[in-house]
Amino acid sequence: MTHLIGGEAVYKAIIEKAVDKAPMNFVFDATHLYQLRYDKGTKDGLNWITNQALHIVTTDKRYTTPDQELNFVYSTTEDYEKYWKFYYAKLPYLLFYAVTVIDEIVFGLLPEQIDHKRVRAYRRIIVHQVFRGVSGLAEREEKNSFNDLLAELIPDLIYTCTSCQAQIEPTVDDLIWFAFNNVFLCPNCKHDQLGDPTFRLKFHELD
Numbered sequence: 604m605t606h607l608i609g610g611e612a613v614y615k616a617i618i619e620k621a622v623d624k625a626p627m628n629f630v631f632d633a634t635h636l637y638q639l640r641y642d643k644g645t646k647d648g649l650n651w652i653t654n655q656a657l658h659i660v661t662t663d664k665r666y667t668t669p670d671q672e673l674n675f676v677y678s679t680t681e682d683y684e685k686y687w688k689f690y691y692a693k694l695p696y697l698l699f700y701a702v703t704v705i706d707e708i709v710f711g712l713l714p715e716q717i718d719h720k721r722v723r724a725y726r727r728i729i730v731h732q733v734f735r736g737v738s739g740l741a742e743r744e745e746k747n748s749f750n751d752l753l754a755e756l757i758p759d760l761i762y763t764c765t766s767c768q769a770q771i772e773p774t775v776d777d778l779i780w781f782a783f784n785n786v787f788l789c790p791n792c793k794h795d796q797l798g799d800p801t802f803r804l805k806f807h808e809l810d
């Protein structure tokens with residue numbers, strides 16, 4: 604069980620400060636991050652399920668082991684489905700946050716690599732939007748699909764190809780390709796725009 608030195612308010616304040624410092628931090632919610640990582644009173648966080656995983660029987664009234672049961676011992680196929688759903692709905696968000704904090708620290712030591720940091724942050728935003736769509740988060744926020752979420756990013760990324768001079772409006776598929784492959788290819792001539800400092804500046808403007 605995690606003991607919070609300084610208490611809940613201190614941990615929340617630390618997360619809030621970290622989120623404030625993060626680039627493109629509109630995807631993060633400090634309260635939700637706190638709940639996920641530390642809040643013992645919610646089934647929206649990791650505490651109850653990790654505690655059940657560590658203890659064969661749990662007596663905490665918020666996640667008591669049912670009578671004639673042992674935690675995870677007699678799980679059915681349906682239970683496993685639920686565990687996987689929970690895992691994929693919760694963990695990616697926490698990992699996005701963790702990598703963002705790590706990048707801030709590491710790239711703080713490498714100021715000349717600021718473009719690289721911003722491109723990484725932007726790729727994470729795209730993957731995050733895909734995750735929100737796939738995990739059902741977007742649906743709960745009444746957005747239609749991850750296509751719609753990604754389409755919102757496109758107007759800021761229209762560019763003139765530095766190689767063939769064509770005016771290009773990227774597609775959602777282009778964004779996903781960029782996020783997973785770290786190349787931003789012109790559909791006309793296949794030139795990778797990331798080699799162009801002017802193009803990389805676009806990622807500085809998106810906060």
Ligand SMILES: [Zn+2]
Pocket residue numbers: 764765766767768769789790791792793794
């Ligand atoms: Zn081109």
